[in-house]
Amino acid sequence: MxxxxxxxxxxxxxxxxxxxxxxxxxxxxxxxxxxxxxxxxxxxxxxxxxxxxxxxxxxxxxxxxxxxxxxxxxxxxxxxxxxxxxxxxxxxxxxxxxxxxxxxxxxxxxxxxxxxxxxxxxxxxxxxxxxxxxxxxxxxxxxxxxxxxxxxxxxxxxxxxxxxxxxxxxxxxVGSAARMISDYHDEKGNPLTTKVQDAKQQEKIAKAGDSSEDQTADTTPTAKRTNTFRAYGIDPYSQDPVAEAFAKMLEHIQQSENRLDQLQSAMCDIDPSFCKKKIR
The missing domain is CATH 2.160.10.10 (Hexapeptide repeat proteins)
Known part of the structure; x- marks a missing residue:
């Protein structure tokens, strides 16, 4: 046609x-x-x-x-x-x-x-x-x-x-509450942080700001801002921060339960009658 x-x-x-x-x-x-x-x-x-x-x-x-x-x-x-x-x-x-x-x-x-x-x-x-x-x-x-x-x-x-x-x-x-999920991402979508955790390193960076000679040596960031364009400001690799928080919480609960089991086992070794007691 x-x-x-x-x-x-x-x-x-x-x-x-x-x-x-x-x-x-x-x-x-x-x-x-x-x-x-x-x-x-x-x-x-x-x-x-x-x-x-x-x-x-x-x-x-x-x-x-x-x-x-x-x-x-x-x-x-x-x-x-x-x-x-x-x-x-x-x-x-x-x-x-x-x-x-x-x-x-x-x-x-x-x-x-x-x-x-x-x-x-x-x-x-x-x-x-x-x-x-x-x-x-x-x-x-x-x-x-x-x-x-x-x-x-x-x-x-x-x-x-x-x-x-x-x-x-x-x-x-419904809803559109914005939450920070990371500072920057690399090309593979992995979150990168530019926060300097060490107080001494922060002090070095502050001093480097006053000296142009030391600036390149001391202010090299731990992560570089990428030039990759993100349509609508959304990274398709971004993880849900709420889901990540729940995952960390569950992991912490599991670790706490393991520690309690170890503590109970140790108490039973010291006092065998402890294991026979009912917890109210």
Whole structure:
């Protein structure tokens, strides 16, 4: 099939999908009054229609034209959707400004996004980098979903939440408390610290600050800041600090139990009757 024929067929499909897209607006936005108003004034509809056209061009190796349409859509609507992103039916972007949908993102049917949502990637892999939203997912205003994982069917992500791990179907995710997980990372993602633990070394560094001659000798850091760019400031190798804290706590509990067992054994050697006593 020739390119013009493919484009014409795509336009017919876009026209047929448009009615479903408009109907989706009425079911999710009580402010919508009539179809003409939705077509003329809803940036989410404009961005979706333009994306469907750009996506068709992208799939037919007209990538520059697809990017130009995507760029124009961003200027008009404030919504940035990469033309390679896969979007299902009845997709609704409410308000729209600040929405970003990355290249390898996949969105199912009946999905709703609010303004300020980012579906981003945190790695430089050539393959899958962005999230997959299954059918019926709702993502609240300002939420960030970062990484190549799946948000399950009918899951809900609250406003301003930051999600970096898979979400089970039907789950609700909220919260975005930031915690320091490390100062810097090396190329392999291992955390590096620039804190100098030794007080004498700190004193040397302080003195070196006053002397340009000794500066290179005494202020050589224990770890260098890398120039590796981290998309969205997230390192895909970063460990969950809460999980690490629990792991350390469990390890400490196990060590304490071992020490108690050793202590009990020693007490029993000294006083055999001790082991026969019941602990209340």
């Amino acid at each position: 020739s390119l013009p024929s493919k484009l014409f067929k795509s336009l017919v499909t876009i026209k047929n999908d448009l009615k479903e897209d408009i109907d989706a607006v009425f079911t999710r936005d009580p402010a919508a009054r009539n179809s003409l108003e939705v077509i003329l004034t809803y940036p989410g509809i404009h961005a979706l229609v333009l994306h469907r056209g750009a996506h068709c061009l992208w799939n037919n190796e007209q990538k520059l034209a697809a990017r130009v349409i995507s760029y124009g859509s961003r200027i008009i609507t404030g919504i940035e959707i990469h033309p390679a992103a896969k979007i299902g039916k009845r997709f609704f972007i409410d308000h729209g400004v600040g929405v970003v949908i990355g290249e390898t993102a996949e969105i199912g049917n009946d999905v709703t996004l609010y303004h300020g949502v980012t579906l981003g990637g945190v790695s430089w892999n050539n393959g899958k980098r962005h999230p997959t939203l299954e059918d019926g997912v709702t993502v609240g205003a300002g939420a960030k979903v970062l990484g190549p994982f799946t948000v399950g069917k009918n899951a809900k992500i609250g406003s301003n939440a930051v999600v970096v791990k898979p979400v089970p179907a039907g789950a609700t995710m």
